[in-house]
Amino acid sequence: MKKSMDRRTFLKFSSAGIASALVTSTGLLSWNPRAEAATINQTFYITEGFITQPDGVDVYFRGFSPGRNNLTVPGAQMIVQEGDTVRVTIVNTLGTSHSFKIDGIIDSGRIRGGESKTIEFQVNRAGTYMYYDARNAPYNRLSGLHGGFAVMPNGSSNKVYAGSPTFVQQYFWLFHDIDPVWHNTIRNGNTPNTRYSPRYFTMNGLSARPPGAPGAMDPNTDSMADPRSALHGHVGDRTLVRVLNAGLCQQSVHTHGNHMEWLTDNGQVRDDVWSKDCIYLEGNMGKFDAIYPFESPPDAWPPVTTGIYPMHLHTEMSQTAGGGLYMFGALTDIHFE
Amino acid sequence: MGRRRSSNTDTTTTTSSMGGGGGMGGGGGGMGGGACYVYPGAPATPGLVNADVTFNLGIDMNIPLTMDDGTTINMWGFSGSGGGMGGMGGAGTFPSPAMRVTEGDIVHTNLSVNMMMMHTIHHHGIEPAHTSDGVGHITWDVANGTYTYQWRPAHAGTYFYHCHTNTVLHAEMGMYGALIVDPPEGAGTLFSGGPDYDVEAFWVVDEIDSSWHTLPWTAGTCGGDVGLNELNPDYFVITGVDGSGNSAMNAPPISATVQRGQKLLARYICAGYHPQKIRFGGLTGKIYASDGRPLPKPVSVTEIRAASAERYDIIFEPAQTGTYLIETDIIHWVSGDVLGTTRASITVV
Ligand SMILES: [Cu+2]
Ligand SMILES: [Cu+2]
Numbered sequence: 001m002k003k004s005m006d007r008r009t010f011l012k013f014s015s016a017g018i019a020s021a022l023v024t025s026t027g028l029l030s031w032n033p034r035a036e037a038a039t040i041n042q043t044f045y046i047t048e049g050f051i052t053q054p055d056g057v058d059v060y061f062r063g064f065s066p067g068r069n070n071l072t073v074p075g076a077q078m079i080v081q082e083g084d085t086v087r088v089t090i091v092n093t094l095g096t097s098h099s100f101k102i103d104g105i106i107d108s109g110r111i112r113g114g115e116s117k118t119i120e121f122q123v124n125r126a127g128t129y130m131y132y133d134a135r136n137a138p139y140n141r142l143s144g145l146h147g148g149f150a151v152m153p154n155g156s157s158n159k160v161y162a163g164s165p166t167f168v169q170q171y172f173w174l175f176h177d178i179d180p181v182w183h184n185t186i187r188n189g190n191t192p193n194t195r196y197s198p199r200y201f202t203m204n205g206l207s208a209r210p211p212g213a214p215g216a217m218d219p220n221t222d223s224m225a226d227p228r229s230a231l232h233g234h235v236g237d238r239t240l241v242r243v244l245n246a247g248l249c250q251q252s253v254h255t256h257g258n259h260m261e262w263l264t265d266n267g268q269v270r271d272d273v274w275s276k277d278c279i280y281l282e283g284n285m286g287k288f289d290a291i292y293p294f295e296s297p298p299d300a301w302p303p304v305t306t307g308i309y310p311m312h313l314h315t316e317m318s319q320t321a322g323g324g325l326y327m328f329g330a331l332t333d334i335h336f337e
Numbered sequence: 338m339g340r341r342r343s344s345n346t347d348t349t350t351t352t353s354s355m356g357g358g359g360g361m362g363g364g365g366g367g368m369g370g371g372a373c374y375v376y377p378g379a380p381a382t383p384g385l386v387n388a389d390v391t392f393n394l395g396i397d398m399n400i401p402l403t404m405d406d407g408t409t410i411n412m413w414g415f416s417g418s419g420g421g422m423g424g425m426g427g428a429g430t431f432p433s434p435a436m437r438v439t440e441g442d443i444v445h446t447n448l449s450v451n452m453m454m455m456h457t458i459h460h461h462g463i464e465p466a467h468t469s470d471g472v473g474h475i476t477w478d479v480a481n482g483t484y485t486y487q488w489r490p491a492h493a494g495t496y497f498y499h500c501h502t503n504t505v506l507h508a509e510m511g512m513y514g515a516l517i518v519d520p521p522e523g524a525g526t527l528f529s530g531g532p533d534y535d536v537e538a539f540w541v542v543d544e545i546d547s548s549w550h551t552l553p554w555t556a557g558t559c560g561g562d563v564g565l566n567e568l569n570p571d572y573f574v575i576t577g578v579d580g581s582g583n584s585a586m587n588a589p590p591i592s593a594t595v596q597r598g599q600k601l602l603a604r605y606i607c608a609g610y611h612p613q614k615i616r617f618g619g620l621t622g623k624i625y626a627s628d629g630r631p632l633p634k635p636v637s638v639t640e641i642r643a644a645s646a647e648r649y650d651i652i653f654e655p656a657q658t659g660t661y662l663i664e665t666d667i668i669h670w671v672s673g674d675v676l677g678t679t680r681a682s683i684t685v686v
Contacts, residue, residue, distance in 0.1 A: 055560060196671050196672075197566070197567060198566060198671070199566050210374040210474045211374075211376070211474055212374060213374060248671050249670045249671055250612050250644070250670045250671075251644070251670075252612075252644035252645035252646055252647065254645075254646060256459075256464065256467075256470055256472065257464050257467075257470075258464060259462075259464075259628060259629075259630060271634075272632060272633040272634055273633065274627060274628075274630070274632055274633075275628070275630040276627060276628045276630070276647075277461070277462045277628045277629070277646075278628060278644055278645065278646045278647045279644070280612070280642065280643070280644035280647070281644070283670070283671065297464040297465060297466065297467075298464050298491040298492065299460075299463045299464045299465045299488045299489055299490050299491050299492075300464070300465045300466040300469070300488070300489070301384070301386070301443055301465070301466075301487055301488060301489035302384040302386075302466075304466045304467075307466055307467035307468075307470075308467050308475050309464075309467055309470060309472070309475065310472055310474075310475060314610070314644070314645040314646040315610050315611075315644070315645050315670055316504055316505035316508065316509070316610050316645070317505060317565065317566050317567065317568055317610060317670075319504065319505050320505055320557065320565045320566050322560070322561075322562055322566075323557065323561070323562030323563055323564050323565055323566050323567070324556065324557020324558070324559075324560055324561050324562060324563045324565055325557060325558070325560055326374070326503045326504065326505050326506070326557060326558055326565070327374060327474055333475070
């Protein structure tokens with residue numbers, strides 16, 4: 001035990017240190033289409049450490065991080081366009097083998113402990129994807145090695161796929177659920193053999209903090225204040241949310257204020273666009289795309305154009321932390337400004 | 338405007354009808370009595386006008402529900418004869434009384450809660466001003482008074498209402514009821530321009546973890562592990578009735594009897610937290626609407642998979658006489674295991 005602690009200098013991160021690295025990542029809200037395909041370079045360092053959860057418990061994670069000395073869970077949001085060449089360099093700072101995979105696009109294969117690898121691939125199909133470590137599945141992914149990856153249609157700034165309904169801004173909602181017992185088992189190099197019991201729930205790496213709680217309103221701590229998660233718009237600011245599930249729990253994604261236009265389901269364009277206030281999100285890498293239309297809330301009297309509403313998972317166990325603490329789970333706010 | 342903007346310097350609840358809302362605001366921290374991160378208030382409703390329809394609801398924290406095995410489980414719910422400051426009106430039921438309104442009505446839902454606890458009403462799928470949305474952290478948890486939620490439904494369809502205070506616990510404890518919005522044509526038409534129907538069935542499927550049913554309304558809010566991340570249900574109900582055996586069979590309005598040539602509308606509400614799969618016993622139904630919105634094209638199905646709080650409006654036009662078993666599996670959100678199944682019936686004569 002002592003030996004392993006000496007060998008690895010475990011980094012302990014407040015959640016503040018984590019998200020600040022992320023907020024500076026690829027800008028999403030203003031995507032400018034390019035006339036020419038480009039080569040996109042991205043370097044990830046596979047690192048490990050502890051992240052303090054809302055109840056004060058430190059949980060072990062691994063991440064695709066921007067540097068050797070930090071830990072980022074999830075990895076930086078990436079957005080590219082059809083035809084681009086993406087060159088990803090993975091620097092594995094750990095002693096264990098890992099990989100970088102995007103289903104249907106690229107699989108780096110094994111990257112041994114201490115090794116680095118550069119992979120290059122072209123993206124040809126617009127859509128919402130997860131990059132993740134596919135080795136030792138699903139454990140390496142669950143430990144935090146995952147991130148959102150979006151491919152915009154060629155030359156488009158406002159469509160999910162050619163011919164799709166349009167939007168003016170876009171967000172990732174990447175959900176995760178965390179069983180600290182599993183994370184500790186993974187840390188020790190073993191395979192979890194206990195029943196999966198998630199105790200923490202995040203979106204884009206953060207849990208919520210209700211008003212008055214320590215860290216509330218801090219964009220580096222509170223998912224309700226995180227600009228990557230909380231939607232801000234005026235009436236008419238149609239907003240694409242790219243919803244991904246890195247965890248194992250099936251979820252129900254529920255918005256107040258407006259129904260969502262449900263465009264894709266697990267990578268397939270739906271036959272019809274349904275207007276839904278709850279959308280089924282499968283566990284284990286389920287995904288969908290939906291547009292939150294930012295229409296005046298239809299049932300208000302007198303009519304309103306401003307207000308604040310929640311997005312929360314209706315699978316309400318996911319609204320807790322450590323077995324209690326309602327509102328310290330995976331939720332955010334939607335601001336009609 | 339909302340609580341999120343003013344968590345430390347409360348300016349939103351100073352009009353509390355009890356005169357103390359402002360001072361109690363700010364949430365967070367120990368509220369005394371073991372409630373944390375609650376936002377008590379019962380101010381005047383902004384923009385209040387006269388209502389076409391009014392519901393007066395109180396709170397009942399002692400609703401016995403007897404299961405088929407003889408076990409009695411304590412449920413919480415809204416009582417239909419609340420009103421007044423005490424909020425301790427008539428006895429509640431499980432589920433809570435259904436609300437039925439007409440598209441375009443101005444509706445008041447008056448929730449009365451006494452000084453000992455806090456609850457809200459969120460009309461799920463209804464999208465009003467946030468001051469009438471019933472989400473505590475954004476506005477207030479109704480405490481020590483009566484609050485009027487004002488809304489005007491724009492879309493006919495199937496909804497439900499539920500408490501949104503410590504929601505994980507309160508909704509599981511049974512604090513919900515059906516909410517039906519009829520089109521101007523009235524009951525018998527699903528939505529303007531949509532199908533009509535002769536008979537209606539209500540399939541509100543939910544799971545109960547009896548180990549949660551001795552917890553206080555504040556459970557977990559100040560921290561500590563009270564097990565709310567694990568819902569391990571041991572009872573399965575459909576529209577308030579133990580669904581594991583025959584209790585809901587042939588029991589309208591859960592089960593339905595229709596004549597050949599008649600149209601049955603089933604309003605299916607996934608009221609639990611775990612995913613569900615509902616099967617129609619060999620019948621094919623047509624989904625015309627979901628979550629209170631018409632589908633662009635109706636879809637024919639023999640089963641539906643649903644996530645928590647989804648609603649589906651399904652029309653059946655059975656051609657063959659017989660009894661058809663409507664079974665809903667409640668499926669564990671991680672393992673995919675079937676945890677239990679509710680049973681109801683459609684009898685075609
Ligand atoms: Cu309640
Ligand atoms: Cu709801």
